Amino acid sequence: KAGVTQTPRYLIKTRGQQVTLSCSPISGHRSVSWYQQTPGQGLQFLFEYFSETQRNKGNFPGRFSGRQFSNSRSEMNVSTLELGDSALYLCASSLAENTGELFFGEGSRLTVL
């Protein structure tokens, strides 16, 4: 059974640009959640999607957005990048929503210059 796949693994952008990250969940998993991980702040919840609907949202500005497709694949977008957006962005999938039993991908490491 393939795990959670995130692309790209690494990317470098400059301030003001926008970025789109992709996540393919484990087959059969309908819930996808996104997290930002930085050394100083730990793991911060961004949002959770279930059946193409955003179920929960963390305390991030509107520059951070996401969506989920009918095949459960998810994308997140960050517009007008800032230096502080440099982080590891982790995607996790689960069979059901509102469960702590998450399966994480390896993450997309974003560097903003």
Place this chain on the structure above:
Amino acid sequence: GQQLNQSPQSMFIQEGEDVSMNCTSSSIFNTWLWYKQDPGEGPVLLIALYKAGELTSNGRLTAQFGITRKDSFLNISASIPSDVGIYFCVGSSNTGKLIFGQGTTLQVKP
């Protein structure tokens, strides 16, 4: 808002030693979970606890769901070099909201 206080923040131990870390909160949780993140990887679920007072083992790992439902601890016995990584506690409330601890970074000296 809900917060988890995870301690210690970091540990540097000798191979073979036992390790203990814990998470406390002022809030009650219905589920406690412990994850481990290896360098360059995403976190992996180690143990999930669903009942107050529950004590669960997974190999050399033992975790307990505190009786007050406000805390949990994780013990690792006879540490080995591959135990290196960041350990996260996660509390799940009755609404399904997940709260992550700040993580405990473990380093093991061979």
